[in-house]
Amino acid sequence: MSERLIGILTDSFGKILLPGLTMTIPLTVISFSIGMVIAVACALVQFAKIKILTPIVRTYIWIIRGTPLLVQLFIIFYGLPNVGIVLDAFTSAVIVFSLSTGAYCAETMRAALESVPRGQMEAGYCVGMSYMQIMRRIVLPQAFRTAFPPLSNSLISLVKDTSLAANITVVEMFMATQRIVARTYEALALYIEVALIYLLFSTVLEQLQRWGEKKLNTYGGQK
């Protein structure tokens, strides 16, 4: 490796990592948090079979899961201005990623809720608890444990998917890398470098997942 290339790579490391810390991570954390709120709400609506809301939720999930993220980003950022709604790039990205996370994780949560044995609910009623008390204290905690690995998967996917926001001018890690490539023409080395930084982020999350699963495993196997 030439000295010039080593120089570019060390030089660019900070320049790529910085937007990673100030853009990729906040974008991921904010979108995932909002997405989880949406997901739990949608899962509960479907679990309780609430009449008018269930078809609305199903339609939302159908649309979001059935269309590409990139297209959704373009509709919100480049499309909406045509009807007078102008959102800045970061807001657009948060909206799209939240809705996407919400739709996928709603399905995860719904399946997890349905996997909790029916008898848990009945036992709750029999000791005098209300529906809400049983959901909050018995069913949801058990569902979260079941859902934890697939939800972690969604989070790791989201970290990588935020690179799509480069297409709507969000200056996150990938956009920052593209700019350095445009100046230096070292595409291979720099894209590998950014890939490694994504890998680093994902690895940290995987470790967190492993730690979390251990924590959640205190009450042993589900029967």
Add this chain to the structure above:
Amino acid sequence: MPMLEVKEIRKAFDGLKVLDGVDLSVEKGDVIAILGPSGSGKTTLLRCLNFLETADSGEMIFDGEHFRLGHVSHRDIARLRKKTAFVFQNYNLFLNKTALQNVTEGLIVARKMPRDKADEIARKALEKVGLLDRCDHYPSQLSGGQQQRVAIARALATDPEIIFFDEPTSALDPELIGEVLAVMRQLAEEGMTMLVVTHEMGFARNVSSKVLFMEDGVVVESGASKEFFENPKSERTRAFIRNITGEPAV
């Protein structure tokens, strides 16, 4: 006056009549064994009494209050459930709670009891079923018999007027049945009112005071246990008793 009375209770699932006009009368201190072949409606009867299933029609009188089954409000259901307790065939302990928490949950959450008082009651209940030393174990760390005893402690702790048992020993290994029956016998001797769907003839004959024998959604015969086993009135009852007490046909 009976503490709990049910008249003409009916329930159908998709047109199939599971309960076809069952009457039941429970006095305080009664231990009633509900017997009958599979599919006779025993479990459904018990579940209707605790509103886990909604009966299509019938009348319930509980502590002098009248209810039209199928038209009982959520509020009344919640109130009635707090006077009763239910022990399930497959225990249904809260999987994410320890044995102690399983017992305190209904006290702290549903009855707003202070934690230290609930803990005290729960410990007494667990001691009674012989599991105080297992109070910090999760259900997955307990045997079936132990889980069912915790479930009985959970039922006892809420100080119910009546406990419903739905085949409490049917899911247990034969070796573990005895420990659960022993606890139930102790409760019966202490005067607890119990309604027990069971296949344990020893329990029905020796512990229960009355027997209700059901088939095809109706009561075939009911009466005092001794009378039921020694002097059954109907031919169907005689055949049932012969089948379960005689040598199995090989």
